[in-house]
Amino acid sequence: MSIIRVNGLKKSFQGLEIIKGLDFSLNEGKCIALLGPNGAGKTSTLRMLSGLMKPSSGSIQFQNENIGKDIRQYIGYLPQYPVFYDWMTGREFLEYVGKLGGLSNKDAKTRSIELLELVGISDAKNRKVGKYSGGMKQRLGIAQAVIHNPQLLMLDEPVSALDPFGRREVLELLEKLKRTMTILFSTHILNDAEEVCDEILFLHKGLIVESGTLGELRQRHQKSKIDLEFHEKPEKYLNHLSERKLISTLNVEGNRASLTVTNIEEAKKAIFHEASVHNWPLTKFEISKLTLEDLFMEVVQK
Amino acid sequence: MRQFFILFQKETLESWRNFKWIWMPISFILLGIMDPLTQHFLPQILDSVGDLPEGAVIQLPTPSAAEVLTMSLSQFNMIGVLILVLATMAAIAGERKSGVAAMILVKPVSYFSFVTAKWLSTLLMMWISYFIGMLSAWYYVGLLFEFIPFADFIQSFFIYGCWLSLVITITIFYNTFLKTAGLVGFITLATIILLTTLTGIFSNWLPWSPAQIMSYAGGSLVSEGLPEHTIETIIFTIVTIFILLSLSVVIFRKKELED
Numbered sequence: 001m002s003i004i005r006v007n008g009l010k011k012s013f014q015g016l017e018i019i020k021g022l023d024f025s026l027n028e029g030k031c032i033a034l035l036g037p038n039g040a041g042k043t044s045t046l047r048m049l050s051g052l053m054k055p056s057s058g059s060i061q062f063q064n065e066n067i068g069k070d071i072r073q074y075i076g077y078l079p080q081y082p083v084f085y086d087w088m089t090g091r092e093f094l095e096y097v098g099k100l101g102g103l104s105n106k107d108a109k110t111r112s113i114e115l116l117e118l119v120g121i122s123d124a125k126n127r128k129v130g131k132y133s134g135g136m137k138q139r140l141g142i143a144q145a146v147i148h149n150p151q152l153l154m155l156d157e158p159v160s161a162l163d164p165f166g167r168r169e170v171l172e173l174l175e176k177l178k179r180t181m182t183i184l185f186s187t188h189i190l191n192d193a194e195e196v197c198d199e200i201l202f203l204h205k206g207l208i209v210e211s212g213t214l215g216e217l218r219q220r221h222q223k224s225k226i227d228l229e230f231h232e233k234p235e236k237y238l239n240h241l242s243e244r245k246l247i248s249t250l251n252v253e254g255n256r257a258s259l260t261v262t263n264i265e266e267a268k269k270a271i272f273h274e275a276s277v278h279n280w281p282l283t284k285f286e287i288s289k290l291t292l293e294d295l296f297m298e299v300v301q302k
Numbered sequence: 303m304r305q306f307f308i309l310f311q312k313e314t315l316e317s318w319r320n321f322k323w324i325w326m327p328i329s330f331i332l333l334g335i336m337d338p339l340t341q342h343f344l345p346q347i348l349d350s351v352g353d354l355p356e357g358a359v360i361q362l363p364t365p366s367a368a369e370v371l372t373m374s375l376s377q378f379n380m381i382g383v384l385i386l387v388l389a390t391m392a393a394i395a396g397e398r399k400s401g402v403a404a405m406i407l408v409k410p411v412s413y414f415s416f417v418t419a420k421w422l423s424t425l426l427m428m429w430i431s432y433f434i435g436m437l438s439a440w441y442y443v444g445l446l447f448e449f450i451p452f453a454d455f456i457q458s459f460f461i462y463g464c465w466l467s468l469v470i471t472i473t474i475f476y477n478t479f480l481k482t483a484g485l486v487g488f489i490t491l492a493t494i495i496l497l498t499t500l501t502g503i504f505s506n507w508l509p510w511s512p513a514q515i516m517s518y519a520g521g522s523l524v525s526e527g528l529p530e531h532t533i534e535t536i537i538f539t540i541v542t543i544f545i546l547l548s549l550s551v552v553i554f555r556k557k558e559l560e561d
Contacts, residue, residue, distance in 0.1 A: 052404055072408060072411075
């Protein structure tokens with residue numbers, strides 16, 4: 001069941017086409033990562049989905065609502081750099097946007113307290129937002145995005161500006177929120193996407209270049225890749241293998257070598273054989289899985 | 303309607319927290335009482351600071367009470383307008399520039415309420431500050447010269463208030479499509495100056511120009527009854543205010559969605 005469906009979405013600024021036609025739909029209850037290098041059009045895409053920006057052409061349809069209807073009430077959005085009224089306290093801001101989102105005064109109050117607790121800044125609830133640290137603002141940002149119980153939560157680079165601890169906590173928060181709403185978040189940090197997301201949309205130069213679940217992507221792009229690490233420079237040992245045409249590409253970096261092979265079983269046998277016969281100073285042997293990073297590089301360089 | 307009230311409440315609270323509710327009335331009080339005081343004490347002031355030869359006699363005609371209150375009005379017309387524009391020029395532009403407008407508008411907030419709540423809260427503050435300032439001017443004129451009938455005072459108060467309301471509306475209007483507060487201030491002042499100058503030059507052809515309001519408000523104090531064209535000018539000004547306000551909402555909505 002898809003929660004939002006996008007058809008032929010395009011956006012241009014002053015004649016320059018930033019988004020060149022997106023077609024996708026997001027499945028309800030999933031966590032989807034919007035990946036892409038800087039300038040790929042991630043923020044513009046999110047802004048259009050959230051109703052902050054009007055597409056130049058194309059349509060966005062939320063569940064069974066009519067195309068072009070105001071869907072802001074179903075959507076929670078956290079911009080990359082959330083800003084608040086510095087003269088309000090964190091709690092006041094939450095109550096304010098809660099009421100604007102349609103909560104009754106009483107509900108806005110209780111929900112604000114709940115959320116401040118959930119995102120872990122309830123100690124600072126009566127402090128002015130102007131005095132908050134970057135991490136606290138990011139958390140307040142998440143709280144304000146979900147205060148009106150949206151069905152779709154969109155976050156623009158929610159963890160890029162955080163330290164490792166903050167990152168961890170925000171990711172855990174997303175895991176929790178995932179149970180009650182669909183989440184779409186943009187990032188260029190691949191680990192994060194791998195950790196919390198079920199599905200991936202790859203955006204590059206305003207187009208979706210790859211999409212699917214992590215498993216599907218792995219299957220599609222899996223290559224037989226072996227990583228080796230030596231005590232010394234590996235070139236001279238690997239010449240033998242190259243001569244036997246087992247290696248299709250070879251990449252050496254310091255004492256490390258990563259090789260793509262045509263037949264993984266044969267290559268494995270050959271390497272072990274060579275290693276024991278010639279007494280290779282081998283410290284590591286690994287048949288590597290395709291990481292998002294590899295995929296990222298592959299897709300971007302295409 | 304509830305949403306409008308929530309937004310309006312926030313604006314009022316903000317003006318309270320950043321002390322606009324304090325300094326704005328105080329500024330208007332100062333502007334209002336300056337002229338009655340200086341006019342009354344002018345001979346003494348000249349005596350004590352003037353570098354006049356011994357025995358020189360200064361004879362100044364004592365202005366009438368209505369003339370002094372008109373002077374207070376012209377203070378509002380110069381510095382009062384400047385204060386209002388400076389205090390309003392960032393109303394929307396500032397929030398858009400900082401990005402907080404987007405945080406609010408991504409919630410199901412109507413663009414109409416967003417703009418009109420700002421407009422009305424600024425207008426409320428202007429009318430209250432202006433009333434207090436004008437009342438102090440009237441009181442000091444009464445103490446130092448003679449009391450003007452309260453009904454006449456109220457009449458000129460409302461006539462001139464229309465002009466100040468237009469000033470606020472123009473400022474809000476420019477706010478909806480310019481992102482820099484300074485630019486909003488500059489262009490608003492330029493518009494007002496242009497309007498006033500043109501009206502001054504072509505006053506015979508532009509009897510309904512809102513910039514005439516100042517002279518009509520003064521005229522209503524000095525003479526019996528309202529000067530000619532006063533009612534038409536006020537109606538014209540109020541219509542202009544509502545046209546500008548509607549345009550503001552339309553433009554704001556369009557601008558926000560474009561970028």
